[in-house]
Amino acid sequence: MFLKNRKLDKRIKLQQSPRKLIAHTDPRSFVVEQFRTLRTNINFSSPDSDIRSIVITSAAPSEGKSTAAANLAVVFAQEGKKVLLIDGDMRKPTTHHTFDMQNTIGLSNVLTRQTTIEEAVRTTEVERLDLLTCGPIPPNPAELLASQSMTSLIEQLKSLYDLIIIDAPPVLSVADGQILANKCEGTILVVNSGKTEKEQALKAKEAIASANSRIIGAVLNNFVPPKDSYYYQYYGSEK
């Protein structure tokens, strides 16, 4: 019989998702170095006011928001901060796949008062990083996110965590991104190099600005550096 049922220990190997927690699995890679640069830039972007909540969004779908959000959360946790990653994308939630978890309870349950924060928030394999998945998809995501309970939830979470990172839907497709940006102190716009239209990126920027949120910066994603670029070399690593 062919039943050599290999056990599913090699989970990470099996997970062929395009979204990888590279900051956790390969912290010395040069891609992760870019995430650390991003972290430093965020820290320096507002020396006076402490940024405690960040929304990560983009103009169009699949530009790399969730990857950026998850890896950014990991590098902030590695810095020693207590970080909570919230899946605010109630249209197409993905963080539970990234962290290999179930999405049975989450943000939508907390907002509809079906469960408490303590029950919905889960610890991840990354130290100091907690995760609040999206939960069952509600019929009215925009209304839920715009509700007063979302505002008070963010305030309450700020007392528990040093930093809250929210993975939001694309800002030009649905209103959710703008709503979330309005409730947080800073917004990061992910731009996919060679894919995002310039006008779209500009429109997204305007949309975020009109939501009374501050763009702390933009991430240029999927950029392939030229061969002779100094970015491409490993500086001080044995690789």
Place this chain on the structure above:
Amino acid sequence: MIDTHAHILAGLDDGAQTMEETLGLLRQAVNEGITGIIATPHGHHPNFLTDVPKMKEQLEATTALVLAHNLPLTIYSGQECRLSDKLLERLETGEALPLAESRYVLLELPSNGVPAYTIPMIQKLIAQNYVPIIAHAERNQGIIAKPERLQKLLLHGAMAQVTAGSVSGHFGKAIQKTALSLIEANLIHVYGSDVHSLDKRPFLFNAGLELLKKKKLHDYVDIFLENNERIIGNENLYILEPQDVKKVKWWNIF
């Protein structure tokens, strides 16, 4: 190996009709190397009467048959629940049964499409801690035409089951293609034979798995068999992130 979809109970639906036929199916299951079968007669299907007490009687009789013939098999209770707005009440009152007394419910959609109230129904089930598993998703006309429809159901927390015969080619090339494309897009989590009879709708359990192996989809074989066992243990299923389905070219359908 566990079979999560089988019409082996005699005289309840279009599956086995007599106890002799049931015995034949059980013997075939042993030959295929199956160690456990979840008996899933049609529940509240428009064409068949649902008689839960009779079903339980048949389940006991079949278990007795297994013991009498000393077959290395375990029979679990279950039902292939037809999509209906009363499904949740029926599950609560025991008129509809989940798979092997777990939280997983085998959900059968009408084969010609995905009704509009499927998603609200899935949400209701999940809110009550049930997890619906869409039976033979690859044979639903709506999903064949637009695999995104299945993707949408999964987004709301449903799981999907593929039929062994569809993978092995028993239902034709078109359905086989759909089945494989759904599997490769990580949209399928559970594997079942949907056995009805010895001759026309046999198990083909290994034939399907062999074909997956031939297509170099070994990982999925492992995942399916693992998930089948996890249903029995009422554990969380192992899920890979759904991908977009590769478009089946129109000239490949015929």
